[in-house]
Amino acid sequence: MNPVRVGICGLGTVGSGTYAVLTRNAAEIAARVGAEITVSQIGARRDNPNCDIGNTPVSRDVFAVAENPDIDIVVELIGGTTVAKELVLKAIANGKHVVTANKALIAEHGNEIFAAAAEQGVTVAFEAAVAGGIPIIKALREGLAGNKIQWLAGIINGTGNFILSEMREKGRDFNDVLAEAQALGYAEADPTFDVEGIDAAHKLVILASLAFGIPLQFDKVYTEGISRIAQEDVTYAEQLGYRIKHLGIARDTEQGIELRVHPTLIPEKRLIANVNGVMNAVLVQSDAVGPTLYYGAGAGSEPTASAVVADVVDVARTLTAQPEHRVPYLSFHSGSLSSHPVLPISEVETAYYLRMSALDKPGVLSRVAQILSDDGISIEALIQKEPPEGANLVPMIILTNRTIEGRLSAAVSRIEGLEGIVGEVTRIRVESLAG
Amino acid sequence: MNPVRVGICGLGTVGSGTYAVLTRNAAEIAARVGAEITVSQIGARRDNPNCDIGNTPVSRDVFAVAENPDIDIVVELIGGTTVAKELVLKAIANGKHVVTANKALIAEHGNEIFAAAAEQGVTVAFEAAVAGGIPIIKALREGLAGNKIQWLAGIINGTGNFILSEMREKGRDFNDVLAEAQALGYAEADPTFDVEGIDAAHKLVILASLAFGIPLQFDKVYTEGISRIAQEDVTYAEQLGYRIKHLGIARDTEQGIELRVHPTLIPEKRLIANVNGVMNAVLVQSDAVGPTLYYGAGAGSEPTASAVVADVVDVARTLTAQPEHRVPYLSFHSGSLSSHPVLPISEVETAYYLRMSALDKPGVLSRVAQILSDDGISIEALIQKEPPEGANLVPMIILTNRTIEGRLSAAVSRIEGLEGIVGEVTRIRVESLAG
Known part of the structure; x- marks a missing residue:
């Protein structure tokens, strides 16, 4: 030739x-x-x-x-x-x-x-x-071409994964690691694209289109960054048997397609939970082959x-x-191409990690539990610590079962209005990533 | 159409x-x-x-x-x-x-x-x-087509990986798990193909050909099964920070191509060390992209x-x-196609885990160390335990540095001839699988 x-x-x-x-x-x-x-x-x-x-x-x-x-x-x-x-x-x-x-x-x-x-x-x-x-586009377009793809979840921004990995492995704070990532050239001077999930959203839109046969719809992605993840969230997640990863998730449901980028608690035993540093990985769940995972350098x-x-x-x-x-x-x-709609985040079903500061008084936990219960949300796990010496606020961490985001948001609003709860409730979504 | x-x-x-x-x-x-x-x-x-x-x-x-x-x-x-x-x-x-x-x-x-x-x-x-x-053939033929592929290492037999995973997670013996695998339908009534590595050797030959552009050469693969891995090897490996996996390894070296299937100690932090049960994974090291890994169901x-x-x-x-x-x-x-030769196993360079039974007498360890040292082999780590109550044999476990297999074999023969060493020396190869 x-x-x-x-x-x-x-x-x-x-x-x-x-x-x-x-x-x-x-x-x-x-x-x-x-x-x-x-x-x-x-x-x-x-x-x-x-x-x-x-x-x-x-x-x-x-x-x-x-x-x-x-x-x-x-x-x-x-x-x-x-x-x-x-x-x-x-x-x-x-x-x-x-x-x-x-x-x-x-x-x-x-x-x-x-x-x-x-x-x-x-x-x-x-x-x-x-x-x-990582030849993930080839995998989706060709390698998995016999399958109905059900969902995919990816660590598709190396900078974000580097920051979260360092926060966990070395107990460092977000801002501290971000500054290092910038010095190392992993993160741009303006880190918004990486840290706020826009870069991941671009990639997720492409993956979802290849997986589900829908047109590219960048404006429909729900995007949440990692800048509000506190060191203590990483620690509590670990105590509960989870790791926090910044994931792009696309899921085909009967109601529509979920397209979302956000920090996520995932069970530490999952292979993708062990993808650290600047490396990327995409986990794809398909009807014939089951889960497959693709790992490698996502940039450079x-x-x-x-x-x-x-x-x-x-x-x-x-x-x-x-x-x-x-x-x-x-x-x-x-x-x-399919005209299956993209779901708004309020209609997405997932589980939640909630962290709040409660006054160290009797009855606060039971009122929180009551609000969740009224909305049909049950508590899967709970951490409540003694207040630090001299403080009267206790951190309270709750893992919920799966529920609709809109319902969870309403419950969180009411919890934030409780007299015994101080400040905002931190919420991080939880995914089992099981087939 | x-x-x-x-x-x-x-x-x-x-x-x-x-x-x-x-x-x-x-x-x-x-x-x-x-x-x-x-x-x-x-x-x-x-x-x-x-x-x-x-x-x-x-x-x-x-x-x-x-x-x-x-x-x-x-x-x-x-x-x-x-x-x-x-x-x-x-x-x-x-x-x-x-x-x-x-x-x-x-x-x-x-x-x-x-x-x-x-x-x-x-x-x-x-x-x-x-x-x-796992679309690994597509990855090698197309996804990595811009790269010189340097080596690949794969868990490419699910039965073997199931057995080794169960041995580690539940402290069970090889024969016990094999019987279960047969009952579950993971292993054939005649498990030779899976357990002795022939199935993996078939697959490795294909992967090596795609990776390095050599003709298919099944007769040149060195093949060693997992049937001689003892429960205590799994435990000692873990104490040293390793997992034992049955790997197919193909490596392009200046001298020739390594093609070998054998149990291998790999650092527990490697992603592939955490691939458990019947799942398969292939790790590929290439010059441009670095390491990539492909994970999924290898059978069914x-x-x-x-x-x-x-x-x-x-x-x-x-x-x-x-x-x-x-x-x-x-x-x-x-x-x-390349005519680069396949290396005999005696010319392959790798590190080794050695387990032997030594009489509980002074001087045995030093004589073993002397033999290794005479052959230019140094000791990277050592476990020597107290003999069990009433016994006069102590297990001695040695991790060596990288050396040529022929040299190691000669040293092992001489160690087996020592007066203070009883029975055969168990040897398992060790690979860092680092880029």
Whole structure:
């Protein structure tokens, strides 16, 4: 076969990793594809001093790559959703296949991009957009293609997992670990995207679409970050036999699809509860195979490049295939997408960890229990400690059974109104993640 | 697209599961493929009372399925390597694509089968042959296609993992758990294939070929079972911070490829050390992405069917693709296979756990240490216990550093010849499984 000609747009962390991997592993990759993969052009506004690109032609105008008639595959690694979107649409319009690592672009504009690509009969591949180097998109679109997927739960933001892991392993506070993560380069100067769950929400929307055959619906995700998790919550969770992880959860229920990102207590025995540091993992529950889990590096230069190059290989292997004989962008063919609604968080059913400060007086616990009971919520476990020396507030921790979030919220409001309860009730959702 | 017509040969555990999944999930699968998948014929010597196949035509002669002009894909689920091989070759000769779950067939006759398939331009897919429902073959052939794969280590036999898990969790003996596994149907009446590692060796040969681009070489695998693991080894391993797992390990070294199945001590903190019961997992170390892990059910009716159906979907999605635009059978194109040799076990480098019975006399330990030291082997950890009341033999447990197996074997022979050492030295290999 003729060489397959790639144009890389963006020469930052992932772009330079992609160039390095394509170059270093060129022989293995050619043996796998049955053709050489050559980087014919790079589009980058500036050079990257950490990336030796030899004599590869460079354009300062990334759009020149999308216009270059000698390029088969445009690899979009510039990030953001403005220029990147224009670039991808231009590449598609010029009949080029596209590989991208851009989760925000796919989550927010994927429906439009895939429609344009379908019209032109080209591929848009995005394995690197979710969980970095873990081939989770391939697993969902292809490896599990015989299954009805029931739910999935993923640790899909490494920064958040690093922070929670450090809080548990070393007893440190959120702000302390966040500062270290920023110093180590795991977290951005503005950590909002990672810590408040927006990055995870982008990824979750993509996973849910592939799993359930629904259109991408970023605006429907319920998103809650980890910035309000206190060191004591990590400790109490451990005493109860749980770990706190920041999960993206998507579940197909009769009423609709749950799409939610939030801190979650999960039983410590689950394999995914033992995924620590910056590593990612996605647990998928399906009707035929049962649970499967995919673990690996969710970010970083070469881990992300690994996924980008896998997509390049995929596209190259099927370069001349007819469009109807390719794997559909969102796993299901566009004419077969489901209109099953996404549920509002108030209608989601889950269990809860509640932590509150109670006055050290008789009767407070029984009033709390009464409120929960009135709403049909039962208590599965309870921790009540002696007040620290000289204090008159006791921490009270309750694990509830599964209930509808709206009902729990109403009960929590009434608990917060009790005379013996001081301040807000901290609530963290609990998932068993059992098949 | 026209319906894709499948013939299922074999209606046992996996065959009936495959029929059930294809039928139950027909709508999802059609939406993913863009065409219906229909089971046009079943070849089975007898009915399966647990499988309602409706009006599907049945042939008592499985070869009739391979001859049926109205069938696109022959699914071989009869097992064994005699009739199955003949069936697969006949289907290929008739221009049909083949999907099989048969690890022995692929491991022992894959080179011949793939050559025949290449000549006819048809696909032979075998995701279900390794680790049941885990899409590990897809991960190696496609998901990690940008990487040089450095090594992989897998828990790829559920029976063995169940036995070792029970030994650790409940302090039970090997024979006791094996009897239970047989009663539960996890282990065959003749457990040799599972317990002595032959099943794992079949799977390892396939994984190594996909990872390193070498031909299938079943006769070169070093295979050691778990039947000689004593309860006390499990306990001592735990005291040292390890778990014993029956692993298939393949490693690419400068000298050659390591291919070995044996019980292995691995640090308890590794995610794969926490894969328990009948579950499987494969850990893959690659140069770009680093470690990735794939976890799920490695056997059973519908978990295995999940992989069979994924292959059917893959074949259906590319039914009219040109052969050069399909994923190569063994990941690398056949003209590019490597002739890197497989290393004999005596040349493999690893660390060791040694357990021996020593007379409770001064100087025995120092003589053992001297022998190891003379061979350049150092002691990383040691457990020496008081002899039980009334006994004059003490157990002595040594963890060594990494060394060449041949050197270790020579040292062990000399240790066994020492006057103060009684009986044989138990040796179990130790792997850190760190990147």
